[in-house]
Amino acid sequence: GENVEQHPSTLSVQEGDSAVIKCTYSDSASNYFPWYKQELGKGPQLIIDIRSNVGEKKDQRIAVTLNKTAKHFSLHITETQPEDSAVYFCAASIINTGTASKLTFGTGTRLQVTL
Amino acid sequence: DAMVIQNPRYQVTQFGKPVTLSCSQTLNHNVMYWYQQKSSQAPKLLFHYYDKDFNNEADTPDNFQSRRPNTSFCFLDIRSPGLGDAAMYLCATSRHRTAGAQHFGDGTRLSIL
Numbered sequence: 424g425e426n427v428e429q430h431p432s433t434l435s436v437q438e439g440d441s442a443v444i445k446c447t448y449s450d451s452a453s454n455y456f457p458w459y460k461q462e463l464g465k466g467p468q469l470i471i472d473i474r475s476n477v478g479e480k481k482d483q484r485i486a487v488t489l490n491k492t493a494k495h496f497s498l499h500i501t502e503t504q505p506e507d508s509a510v511y512f513c514a515a516s517i518i519n520t521g522t523a524s525k526l527t528f529g530t531g532t533r534l535q536v537t538l
Numbered sequence: 539d540a541m542v543i544q545n546p547r548y549q550v551t552q553f554g555k556p557v558t559l560s561c562s563q564t565l566n567h568n569v570m571y572w573y574q575q576k577s578s579q580a581p582k583l584l585f586h587y588y589d590k591d592f593n594n595e596a597d598t599p600d601n602f603q604s605r606r607p608n609t610s611f612c613f614l615d616i617r618s619p620g621l622g623d624a625a626m627y628l629c630a631t632s633r634h635r636t637a638g639a640q641h642f643g644d645g646t647r648l649s650i651l
Contacts, residue, residue: 455638457638457639457640459642464644465644465645466542466544466628466630466642466643466644466645467581467628467642468642469639469640469641472638472639474638512580512581516638518636518637518638519636520635520636522588522593522635523569523586523588523593523632523635524632524635524636524637524638525571525583525586526581526583526640528580528581529580530579530580531578531579531580
């Protein structure tokens with residue numbers, strides 16, 4: 424089955440700096456890669472996603488890049504703010520018409536943005 | 539606002555006493571998922587429904603069951619909770635089986651005495 428590795432496990436940045444979180448996946452058939460932000464006591468919230476036919480996607484301060492050949496994808500957050508502090512999970516999934524898609528999550532990155 | 543609602547937010551039960559967690563959605567999504575999340579870990583899929591079709595993950599313990607009486611509601615039943623079942627339980631929905639994106643509720647934190 425799919426295996427997703429995520430690094431680093433913790434990341435501390437100063438407010439205004441950029442943060443980068445990296446994930447690798449094992450199954451070349453995976454074609455959908457979402458990123459979730461989870462704040463304390465809440466459920467994961469989808470912040471950005473990318474499909475395998477796209478190499479990069481950007482939404483304001485966050486961007487995701489995908490390298491299908493190397494089987495890795497990354498989350499970039501620019502101009503970090505204290506409210507960006509949370510645990511971030513990457514995930515990989517195979518979307519096809521036969522079965523409901525299922526997410527395989529990475530192990531999570533705890534991001535701390537300091538003043 | 540359309541959303542995924544889980545009740546209760548906190549549930550305490552006794553070792554071996556059956557407990558039911560509930561999830562409702564106003565998104566009219568076809569797929570509903572149940573995840574277990576232990577402290578400092580990623581969510582782990584237990585099972586999912588595509589409409590009324592139930593799909594169990596191979597490593598989901600028999601102690602866990604689920605019901606989906608209609609599109610809007612889904613229940614997680616734990617027949618005989620053990621101490622190892624203490625966790626956050628998350629419900630998620632997806633518009634249809636090829637939609638990809640899953641929308642999570644805020645979870646029910648289950649404690650076992």
